[in-house]
Amino acid sequence: xxxxxxxxxxxxxxxxxxxxxxxxxxxxxxxxxxxxxxxxxxxxxxxxxxxxxxxxxxxxxxxxxxxxxxxxxxxxxxxxxxxxxxxxxxxxxxxxxxxxxxxxxxxxxxx
Amino acid sequence: xxxxxxxxxxxxxxxxxxxxxxxxxxxxxxxxxxxxxxxxxxxxxxxxxxxxxxxxxxxxxxxxxxxxxxxxxxxxxxxxxxxxxxxxxxxxxxxxxxxxxxxxxxxxxxxxxx
Numbered sequence: 001x002x003x004x005x006x007x008x009x010x011x012x013x014x015x016x017x018x019x020x021x022x023x024x025x026x027x028x029x030x031x032x033x034x035x036x037x038x039x040x041x042x043x044x045x046x047x048x049x050x051x052x053x054x055x056x057x058x059x060x061x062x063x064x065x066x067x068x069x070x071x072x073x074x075x076x077x078x079x080x081x082x083x084x085x086x087x088x089x090x091x092x093x094x095x096x097x098x099x100x101x102x103x104x105x106x107x108x109x110x111x
Numbered sequence: 112x113x114x115x116x117x118x119x120x121x122x123x124x125x126x127x128x129x130x131x132x133x134x135x136x137x138x139x140x141x142x143x144x145x146x147x148x149x150x151x152x153x154x155x156x157x158x159x160x161x162x163x164x165x166x167x168x169x170x171x172x173x174x175x176x177x178x179x180x181x182x183x184x185x186x187x188x189x190x191x192x193x194x195x196x197x198x199x200x201x202x203x204x205x206x207x208x209x210x211x212x213x214x215x216x217x218x219x220x221x222x223x224x225x
Contacts, residue, residue, distance in 0.1 A: 044216070092212070
C-alpha cells in the first residue's frame, strides 16, 4: 500500500537556525498537505500543494512539491520558539479520500 | 472561528466494553473523517463519510468499528468490543469540499483500554 516516509524524525535547532523536513511517497500523489501538531494538540493544516514542482511560501515557511509529485519538503528560515511542534506531511492519491501521514518530524528550538 | 468539537476528551474503559466517541463537525462541512494516533506515532486514517455513507475505510476499520451521523450535527465512532491495542487518540476531522482538501481536526478523544 501507499507509504509516506518522512525524515528526520527529530530535529533540535538553536533559535535563528534554519530547519528542513523531507517527505517521500512510494507512489505518485495527487496532492500533499502539511500539518503542524503542537505537543498535546491536534494537527493543524498549514498548506496544500497540488501541482508538480509547486513552491509556496508562508512568511518564514517554504513548501515544495517535487516534479514527480512523489516528494515534498518544508523549510523554515530563522526558527523561533513558536515553531516548536511536530510537522507532518500527508499525501493522497487520485480518487482516494484517505490522507496517508508521514511519521512526522519533531522540532525543538532552543532559545 | 468555527471548530470541530469532540467528546469525551478522555475515556477509560475495560477491554471488551463498547465505546462511543462523539464529534460535532463544522456546520457547513460535507466530508467527515476519523483518524487515530497511537501515542508518539503517526496519524492513521480510519474512515471517511460523505452523503450519509462510508466512502472509504482503512484495514484498521474492521467489523468492530462503525460510524454514524444520527442527526444533522453529530458524527460518532463506535468501537463494539475494545481491545488493548485500540488505546489511542482519536481525531475527528471535517472539510467543506473535495477541493481544497484542508482538514479541520478536533482536539481529539483519548481512549485508554485497560
